[in-house]
Amino acid sequence: MESINAKYVSQKISKVRWRPVSLSSLQQPEIFATGSWDNEDNTVSIWTIGNNGISSLEEGFDGDPKPLCEHKHAGDVLDLQFLDQEKVITASSTGGVTILRYNNNNQALSVSHQWAKAHHYPCDNAPCTSVVCSSPEIVSVGEDGRIIVYRADQGGIIRTIENADSSTIHAVTYLRTTEILTVNSIGQLKIWDFRQQSNSPSQILSLSGDRAPLHCVDRHPNQQHIVATGGQDGMLCVWDVRQRNTPFSLMEAHSAEMWEVHFHPMNPDHLFTCSEDGSLLHWEISSPSDMPSFLQGGRNNSMVSRSAMAPAGGNQSLINAWLSGDSSKGRLETTHMLPSQTLSVNSLDVLGQCLVCGTDGEAIFVNRQIPV
Amino acid sequence: MASACCPCVHVMTFVFSQNIPISSHGKHLGFACGPGDILVYETLYKQSGASGSCSSFIHEVRKDEEIHSPILRKLFNESHHIFVGLQTIQEEIPSKNKKSQFVSISKNYRSVIRACIEELQQVAVNTKDSAVCTQYGNQVSILLAIELIWNLCEVLFIDAVGALLLHLLDWVRLHKGDVDEKATHVLQSESPAEHRDYWDVVVGYVLQGRLEEVRQLLVKQATLQPAARNMFKLMDNLLSKMPFYNPGGTQTPTDFDVKWRHWHEEVDRCLQDNSFASNPHLELIAKILVGDEDTLLEHKELVGTWYHFLVTRLLYCHPTVKSTELHFYAHSCMTMFLDPRSVPEALDSILLAAFEFDIHQVIKDCSIALNNWWFVAHLTDLLDHCQLLQSHNLHFGSNLREFLLLEYASGLFSHHSLWQLAVDYFDHCPEFGRVYLELQMERIPLDTERKALKVLRICEQRQMSEQVRSICKIMAMRALRNNRLGSALSWSIRAKDAAFATLISERFLQDYCSRGSFSDLDLIDNLGPAMLLSDRLTFLGKYREFHKLYGEKRFREAAKLLLSLMTAKIAPRSFWMTLLTDALPLLEQKEVCKAKHFKYKMAFKRGGTYWWLWEEDLEVTKVELLRLALARNLAMAIVNEGTVEV
Secondary structure, eight states: OOOOOEEEOSSEEEEEEEOOOOSSSOOOOOEEEEEEESSSSEEEEEEEOOOTTSOHHHHTOOOOOEEEEEEEESSOEEEEEESSSSEEEEEETTSOEEEEEEETTTTEEEEEEEETTSSEETTEEOOEEEEEEETTEEEEEETTOOEEEEETTTTEEEEEETTSOSSOEEEEEEEETTEEEEEETTSEEEEEETTSOSSSOSEEEEOSSOOOOEEEEEEOSSOTTEEEEEETTOEEEEEETTSOSOOSEEEEOOSSOEEEEEEOSSOTTEEEEEETTSOEEEEEEOOSSSSOGGGTGGGOGGGOOTTOOOOTTOOGGGOOGGGGOOGGGTOEEEEEOSSSOOSOEEEEEEETTEEEEEETTSEEEEESOOOO | OOOTTSOOOOOSSOOOSSOOTTOOTTEEEEEEEOSSEEEEEEEEEESSSOOOOOOOOEEEEESOSGGGOHHHHHHHHHHHHHHHHHHTOOSSSOHHHHHHHHHHHHHHHHHHHHHHHHHHHHHHHHOOOHHHHHHHHHHHHHHHHHHHHHHHHIIIIITOOSOHHHHHHHHHHHHOTHHHHHHHHHHHSSSGGGSTTHHHHHHHHHHTTOHHHHHHHHHHHHHHOGGGHHHHHHHHHHHHHOOOOOTTSSOOHHHHHHHHHHHHHHHHHHHHTTTTTTOHHHHHHHHHHHTOHHHHHHTHHHHOSHHHHHHHHHHHHOTTOOGGGHHHHHHHHHHHHSOTTSOOOHHHHHHHHHHTTOHHHHHHHHHHHOSSSHHHHHHHHHHHHTTOSOOOOOTTSSOHHHHHHHHHHHHHHTSTTTHHHHHHHHHTOTTTHHHHHHHHHTTSOOOSHHHHHHHHHHHHHTTOHHHHHHHHHHHHHHHHHTTOHHHHHHHHHHTTOHHHHHHHHHHHHHHHHHHSSOSOHHHHTTOGGGGGGOHHHHHHHHHHHHHHHHHTTOHHHHHHHHHHHHHTTOSOHHHHHHHHHHHHHHHHOHHHHHOHHHHHHHHHHHHHHHHHHHHSOOOHHHHHHHHHHHHHHHHHHHHHHSOOOO
């Protein structure tokens, strides 16, 4: 693993996201966006690490991220997603959701559309905590407990679920094109089916014991019923949403709030988490044989562990490695990715072989050769 | 590139970055000082004449511009990282290794300063706004002065070894960059030896003791003047033979002394012989080599500063100078070099104090001269770790290091974003750090839940339970006001605040009473172990369970639950009526009548409740219904059992 250097950027970074690269090309990602928080004037910035297809070692290129452009943002940037190659969606602490357009040619960011007070209380602003998109649809959730669905191309709100939750919804993710999953601050996962007209969730899952507030959620890239969540107590839980009320694996990950969890989009045997305690962990399920772990099924004894339960009516051969994760068996490897403890790592994103993360120490770390 | 000759130092008065049009027509200003800023307002009073109306604005004036500069922020963040690393150096490492670690930490700090200087210079060059250019230029000169002082402190205090002179030479070379700049121009020209700056560069190198470079340059000149070849050869010879004292080597001081005197006499002889008389430049070089002070003073513009003069003089007159003798020479050099009528600048007195090894004076002068505590706080902390500061207590109990760190960190707390760095500084102030931190943490503005969570985590990690409770209460109240009962509950769970949980449950129950149904069922149905936080909350959860059982027509369990709720006495008084009303339909149910327990317990309850019912002002019909139902139930019980046990 190459050494990872900090680039100090004079703003506390709340979110980083790689710009998506087209799947056909084998290029590594070059451009990422960051959002800042806790400043008097917050900004959304676009940076480049300028791969240009040239190996960084050959040219002596220092590999530092360089700023391309930035745009002022009202309120903290609480979430940031790329809608497509050109558009970025931000969620603001003022309750607004904004679509910014990134123009590659003249390196500028401009507002394409804005919903200024999408999330609000009767007499006050409510921060919009998370936003997720599946072009052209956007879903946002906030501290006011609302779920709002927008259409980016028509520029309008198509559905609002009022009072979807009596507590703050911290994160949202798509399960299928018509289903989303939200996590809230009383530790519940709720599944919402948009085909139904009712304003109540189709399913609620939670831990049976002490429930810590959940802060982040990510769905397995290939298997729609598997999600990973992280919360205030720093525990990483992997759930099978077809099962009720018990996560398949519960792993102690961090000593403080876990802010983000990401499956690697191409190699889902790898998972990344970052936390308030200043660490970024790389989790890797390794299988003893050469076959991909999710195809080994019942023949491999190590797949069956104490904490696993057979999926209801499921095919044995599709038991996912994560669901039987038991770190004491040594099949789960965890590596710290940052050189030393820093202030809170607020956000990370991983694409291809590149990892980027941002911290409260006003630093961005980029690693171009993560072992996946 | 600015040299360190004339730094700008800010005296600690209030420096306004721009003229603020507050006071019109000679109105008096009132002000209030805050931790980092001042609030200024116009008063009714005038200096002379009648007072009139005044503007209703309050102006906030920032005392410390540096904290808000985006480039200097990197300085604060990077140095924070180094600071935390320094505090965690292990105690078991032998002191020799520790010293090298301290030196490398000092170099880290300095490289951070230099990176900032470079960036500021780049921006200053590229900007078109002249005000910004001046501002950045000022910051650059301050930082250059800071780095100069820090480097000197590192040489004299932290890395104090025998090779004092060599280190001082390095120090001077690092901070007199214009010679190298000129040298690049000269060497890149077509005929370096004929460049107009050529001799300036050569003399500059001689003054810095870089004799190898001098020899290389002189070779170029020698090829141009074949007639004077012998002279150049002689000079080259002298330059190559100059001994440099290296205490780490095998030479003893006496050996070196003998050698050096020998060499010194040789140069002197050459001068006396007028060997260089035909070439004034070479004569000048020879005079410098022999250590002629008057020559040095004649060429003040090449030497530049009195401390450069000092080092050159030491190199060529007293190469075996010991650190204890340094301050004599420093004093005399300063007097010789500077204009006696001029007032010494702050930088000069600071450097002089350093040469006198008076660390406390250095720190004191720097604190006065600079308007930001960054430099003195970090330098003092490093010197304290090297155990160079005698710990004498200040009047208010803590030592110098702690005082400066506290001041610096408090200044950071006035910044909307850098407060997170300050937490680590407070952590490493053993006496007062915790108290300061407790007071500051409560006053951080909390706009979003995410910020509140970070603040709470900081407090929880340090067992500041008072602050945790108060922050959770603020957030819970806010949630309650916005009708977010689930959020309010999650905050009270975090603070383990039973009283607040009771408050929330009351709200739910009131909602139920007024509307007849529960709001936020997703919360109440899924309370889990949180239910046990407060009695009222438990009651709420169980009551909802009762409703669910009733809805599923599981009357026996429902009745049992209701009875337990009533006997367990966790129901609020205001709710008893509702409970009894709920009991009404159950009393009629056949299965329930057959349950002995229920009948006996209801009968028992009856006695107590009748008393209570008479006291309250209730709907008459309800009471009648209740009495009727209870009577009928009791009758049925008596009939069924034949006896009544009370």
